[in-house]
Amino acid sequence: MNSQSRTVEPAKIPVVDFEKLSGNPEERKVSLQQMDDAFKSFGFIYLSNHTIRQELVDEAFTWSQRFFKLPLETKRLIEHPQSADDHRGWAKVGAGLVSQGVWDPTEIEAMRQTVLPEQKEILEMGNPYSSDDRVANPYPNRLPPDDTFPGFRTFIEKWWDECINQEQLLMRCLCEVVGMKDLDFLSKQQTPGKNRSHMSWLHYLSMPASPLRSRDARRLNIHTDFGQLTLLFQDNIGGLEIHDDSANIFRPVLPKPGTVIVHIGDMLEKQSNGRWKSALHQVTAPPSFLYGDLPMPEDTVVERYAIAFYAHPDYNTMIEPLPGCEKAGKWRSLEWEDSMTAGDWMRKRVALEYEYKPSKV
Ligand SMILES: O=C(O)CCC(=O)C(=O)O
Numbered sequence: 001m002n003s004q005s006r007t008v009e010p011a012k013i014p015v016v017d018f019e020k021l022s023g024n025p026e027e028r029k030v031s032l033q034q035m036d037d038a039f040k041s042f043g044f045i046y047l048s049n050h051t052i053r054q055e056l057v058d059e060a061f062t063w064s065q066r067f068f069k070l071p072l073e074t075k076r077l078i079e080h081p082q083s084a085d086d087h088r089g090w091a092k093v094g095a096g097l098v099s100q101g102v103w104d105p106t107e108i109e110a111m112r113q114t115v116l117p118e119q120k121e122i123l124e125m126g127n128p129y130s131s132d133d134r135v136a137n138p139y140p141n142r143l144p145p146d147d148t149f150p151g152f153r154t155f156i157e158k159w160w161d162e163c164i165n166q167e168q169l170l171m172r173c174l175c176e177v178v179g180m181k182d183l184d185f186l187s188k189q190q191t192p193g194k195n196r197s198h199m200s201w202l203h204y205l206s207m208p209a210s211p212l213r214s215r216d217a218r219r220l221n222i223h224t225d226f227g228q229l230t231l232l233f234q235d236n237i238g239g240l241e242i243h244d245d246s247a248n249i250f251r252p253v254l255p256k257p258g259t260v261i262v263h264i265g266d267m268l269e270k271q272s273n274g275r276w277k278s279a280l281h282q283v284t285a286p287p288s289f290l291y292g293d294l295p296m297p298e299d300t301v302v303e304r305y306a307i308a309f310y311a312h313p314d315y316n317t318m319i320e321p322l323p324g325c326e327k328a329g330k331w332r333s334l335e336w337e338d339s340m341t342a343g344d345w346m347r348k349r350v351a352l353e354y355e356y357k358p359s360k361v
């Protein structure tokens with residue numbers, strides 16, 4: 001047995017109970033501490049008893065399956081354009097490239113030559129409202145027309161509202177953790193009606209297990225998330241892994257039904273001045289395929305769905321340490337320029353992922 005097929009223990013990411021986070025002062029104190037500790041060491045938590053009803057989560061996965069099963073011609077009509085700003089629409093298998101935190105052009109080029117394309121298709125979405133108002137919403141969503149796919153737009157609006165509500169409640173908790181008086185400090189960086197948060201609905205295609213098992217391919221390349229806070233819903237297939245810096249290995253993040261994964265992205269790592277960690281993660285085969293005794297090499301890894309919501313501040317927000325975060329914590333080196341806005345950071349990261357040239361707007 002080679003080292004790659006030796007079992008790796010799953011990450012021991014704590015479950016934080018949202019009812020306790022919003023409960024009596026004593027419960028709140030304990031849970032806030034638990035969340036703070038987890039974001040410092042893992043950058044990830046599982047959130048239980050969250051505000052998004054299970055039926056709605058199930059409905060979202062059903063919509064996702066239905067969307068990705070639409071004919072190719074229908075999806076092509078809403079294809080993601082070659083732009084890092086207009087980050088909306090359906091991106092086919094192979095459109096996303098290396099998204100690792102690698103910045104050196106030669107190194108990136110070398111990776112692009114060797115990394116196998118991720119076997120995933122994705123629907124990128126932003127604010128579903130004000131689609132006719134280019135000032136309020138400069139990049140409206142690309143969704144199938146209502147007569148082709150009735151009910152989807154309405155669902156997306158409902159889903160967006162629920163995610164924003166949960167994310168803003170968590171932002172209040174984070175403000176409390178760092179001792180801010182104004183618990184809405186972070187939520188106020190999102191202008192109501194013009195919220196620049198983002199959603200990716202992901203469909204990982206069924207594929208042979210062998211390149212995943214040999215680590216020659218990944219379902220989603222190693223990356224950190226670009227925004228502040230991610231709400232990540234995964235189905236029960238598994239395959240998400242998080243980097244354990246102390247052991248220098250990736251560990252499975254097992255699906256936990258009834259919870260949503262909440263994790264820190266680059267902007268909040270920067271805003272917390274390194275207190276919280278934007279952790280490297282990836283998607284590969286589920287542990288049973290990587291480490292199990294299933295026959296090789298014909299195994300097929302079944303398709304997988306995940307739904308991510310990324311909380312972002314307004315794009316003109318300067319990403320700098322928050323009040324209460326003056327003291328620098330543990331810092332992973334990110335390629336931040338001084339005085340960088342949320343918009344500049346997003347364009348830089350999206351351009352890298354899709355190999356688009358960021359435009360100067
Ligand atoms: O599919 C997953 O579980 C992870 C998705 C992810 O990391 C992302 O969308 O940023």
Ligand SMILES: [Fe+2]
Binds near residue numbers: 223224225281
């Ligand atoms: Fe991610």
